[in-house]
Amino acid sequence: MLNKIVLFYVDGFKNLSSRGKQLWLIIIIKLVVIFVVLKVFFFPTVDSVVEDKGKKQALYIEQLTKVTTQKTQKEE
Amino acid sequence: MAVDYSMLEWARAQFAMTAIFHFFFVPFTLGMSFMVAFFETIYVKTGKAEWKQITQFWQLLFGINFAIGLSTGIIHEFEFGTNWSTYSWVVGDLFGAPLAIEGVVAFFMEATFAAIAFFGWKRVSKGVHLTSSWLLAAGSNLSALWILIANGFMQHPTSAFYTFNIDTARLELTNFMNLIMQPVAQVKFLHVVTASYTLAAVFVLGVSSLYLLKGKYTEFAKKSATVAASFGLIASIAVAVIGDDHAYEVANTQPTKIASLEGLIVGEKSAPIVAIGIPNKVSVEEMKNMKDNEGSFAFEVPLPGLLSILGKRDPNAFVPGIKDLIYGNEEYGIWSWDRLVAEGQRAIKDLQAYHVAKKAGNEAAMKAAEEDFHAIVADVDGTKVERAELMGYGYFAELPNNGINRAFPPVAPAFFSFHLMVSLGFWFILLFILAYVAVSKGTYWNNKMLQKAALFTVPLPWIAISFGWMSAEIGRQPWTVFGVLPTFKSVTPIDLVNVQATFFMFLVAFVVLGIAELKMLFTVVKNGPKGAH
Numbered sequence: 001m002l003n004k005i006v007l008f009y010v011d012g013f014k015n016l017s018s019r020g021k022q023l024w025l026i027i028i029i030k031l032v033v034i035f036v037v038l039k040v041f042f043f044p045t046v047d048s049v050v051e052d053k054g055k056k057q058a059l060y061i062e063q064l065t066k067v068t069t070q071k072t073q074k075e076e
Numbered sequence: 077m078a079v080d081y082s083m084l085e086w087a088r089a090q091f092a093m094t095a096i097f098h099f100f101f102v103p104f105t106l107g108m109s110f111m112v113a114f115f116e117t118i119y120v121k122t123g124k125a126e127w128k129q130i131t132q133f134w135q136l137l138f139g140i141n142f143a144i145g146l147s148t149g150i151i152h153e154f155e156f157g158t159n160w161s162t163y164s165w166v167v168g169d170l171f172g173a174p175l176a177i178e179g180v181v182a183f184f185m186e187a188t189f190a191a192i193a194f195f196g197w198k199r200v201s202k203g204v205h206l207t208s209s210w211l212l213a214a215g216s217n218l219s220a221l222w223i224l225i226a227n228g229f230m231q232h233p234t235s236a237f238y239t240f241n242i243d244t245a246r247l248e249l250t251n252f253m254n255l256i257m258q259p260v261a262q263v264k265f266l267h268v269v270t271a272s273y274t275l276a277a278v279f280v281l282g283v284s285s286l287y288l289l290k291g292k293y294t295e296f297a298k299k300s301a302t303v304a305a306s307f308g309l310i311a312s313i314a315v316a317v318i319g320d321d322h323a324y325e326v327a328n329t330q331p332t333k334i335a336s337l338e339g340l341i342v343g344e345k346s347a348p349i350v351a352i353g354i355p356n357k358v359s360v361e362e363m364k365n366m367k368d369n370e371g372s373f374a375f376e377v378p379l380p381g382l383l384s385i386l387g388k389r390d391p392n393a394f395v396p397g398i399k400d401l402i403y404g405n406e407e408y409g410i411w412s413w414d415r416l417v418a419e420g421q422r423a424i425k426d427l428q429a430y431h432v433a434k435k436a437g438n439e440a441a442m443k444a445a446e447e448d449f450h451a452i453v454a455d456v457d458g459t460k461v462e463r464a465e466l467m468g469y470g471y472f473a474e475l476p477n478n479g480i481n482r483a484f485p486p487v488a489p490a491f492f493s494f495h496l497m498v499s500l501g502f503w504f505i506l507l508f509i510l511a512y513v514a515v516s517k518g519t520y521w522n523n524k525m526l527q528k529a530a531l532f533t534v535p536l537p538w539i540a541i542s543f544g545w546m547s548a549e550i551g552r553q554p555w556t557v558f559g560v561l562p563t564f565k566s567v568t569p570i571d572l573v574n575v576q577a578t579f580f581m582f583l584v585a586f587v588v589l590g591i592a593e594l595k596m597l598f599t600v601v602k603n604g605p606k607g608a609h
Binding site for chain 2: 065
């Protein structure tokens with residue numbers, strides 16, 4: 001059964017039309033750009049910078065309990 | 077920390093751009109998947125080769141869009157982590173559940189059934205292939221359901237499905253079924269999918285009309301247009317009917333949104349819908365002295381009582397305006413903005429007191445703070461409101477005058493985006509009524525004017541859907557999660573240059589993908605059904 005499923009996909013990819021191949025190329029380039037270039041180099045999350053869960057929690061609690069009345073230039 | 081509006085506006089612009097580009101692909105997938113399944117059903121029922129050719133042609137256009145649009149939505153999740161980290165921390169557990177389900181469902185259903193739909197024409201039986209096409213359509217639409225459940229939560233979070241955990245400072249899901257069945261999410265889902273079906277029907281009718289105008293592939297075009305006219309008529313009317321329900325939900329859960337969408341400054345009985353108008357910019361100070369809506373529009377064509385019917389199902393009902401929602405209205409039990417901010421500040425102090433007490437190991441103080449945090453402060457039509465639910469208002473104390481200038485959405489963009497969406501929606505209904513009647517009588521095939529109208533309508537559903545999202549998201553401001561978390565409190569304090577750089581990277585990436593999509597779609601349309609495999 002598993003063999004049949006794998007063969008189905010292999011066969012499908014082998015017989016791709018030129019337009020199909022073009023689309024797969026676009027998909028692969030896009031996925032590399034999204035998951036390798038953008039994710040790794042341009043989108044560091046706070047999770048990846050502050051790994052310790054306790055520290056992270058403290059960071060956000062500080063953020064959520066701090067209410068200042070300092071005005072921004074735009075608001076003034 | 078002062079509120080950095082330049083970073084906030086860039087982060088918002090980036091998210092809006094990502095969403096609009098992503099939604100360039102989504103409705104086409106949602107609608108075309110069903111249209112392809114319809115065409116294939118006719119092919120399997122009749123066994124006629126021409127219906128197979130019709131199915132394969134529209135399936136190819138669907139496939140191009142599906143492939144190019146694939147994974148463009150994932151960029152939102154990167155943005156949540158980087159630009160909107162406070163938002164992600166507070167709502168991550170709750171918001172993440174439907175998004176995770178969407179990811180799994182989309183991957184398995186779409187990967188399996190898309191493979192059979194595209195690779196399986198000669199490898200599986202007609203019945204299995206048809207079933208896969210229907211399941212692919214159902215899977216795509218189910219993905220949309222989970223996303224709109226998540227969005228519905230942002231529009232109308234209620235204690236029916238979440239609680240604020242004072243210890244972790246995060247929202248926790250308490251009732252999964254209530255989250256799924258929330259009326260706001262349900263009507264939103266139906267509104268979005270029916271709009272997507274309308275978009276697909278307009279596309280098929282428009283391309284078929286192009287062939288009729290050119291006198292090419294006329295039999296193919298006639299059959300496609302017949303299905304599109306019927307499907308589009310049902311879908312476009314459904315969008316309006318469900319849109320009416322959607323507006324009713326919005327009026328009862330997000331009063332500032334409906335007031336801004338309709339430019340209603342002073343609340344009134346028998347409130348009108350302004351069919352056509354240009355709202356004036358009215359400051360909160362000016363609103364304070366306004367006794368009626370005189371001067372709120374530079375020009376208007378009001379339809380008396382319709383907003384009361386839309387929002388309250390009663391032509392004489394009172395609909396609150398922006399002034400009532402800011403300064404309060406005792407007669408109708410509406411709290412003032414300042415009162416909400418005061419309650420919110422008290423909730424923030426409770427949160428602070430709890431964590432100070434926790435550090436000191438003072439359990440009695442922790443308990444007292446938690447009790448005050450979760451105390452019931454209001455009863456809205458039988459629904460008890462905890463102080464914790466109002467915490468978001470407290471952050472506006474950071475802004476001058478309690479942030480009263482930012483307490484409601486910007487009226488002009490909300491008004492225009494909403495009214496343009498509705499106007500286009502009515503145009504689609506009219507187009508499909510005319511097309512359906514003409515197709516039924518057999519006059520469509522020679523009616524060049526109607527064919528041209530259908531052809532020039534092709535881009536309009538994309539514009540209407542973008543306006544729809546703009547009115548929904550601009551109308552929710554100043555909140556990311558309505559009443560719980562202000563937009564300015566949701567962002568990560570990172571360097572502006574990071575957001576600007578990624579903004580332009582996305583812009584380039586999306587423009588390239590958009591051009592690739594349009595080029596491939598135009599080539600396929602130009603080559604016609606004979607080259608579609």
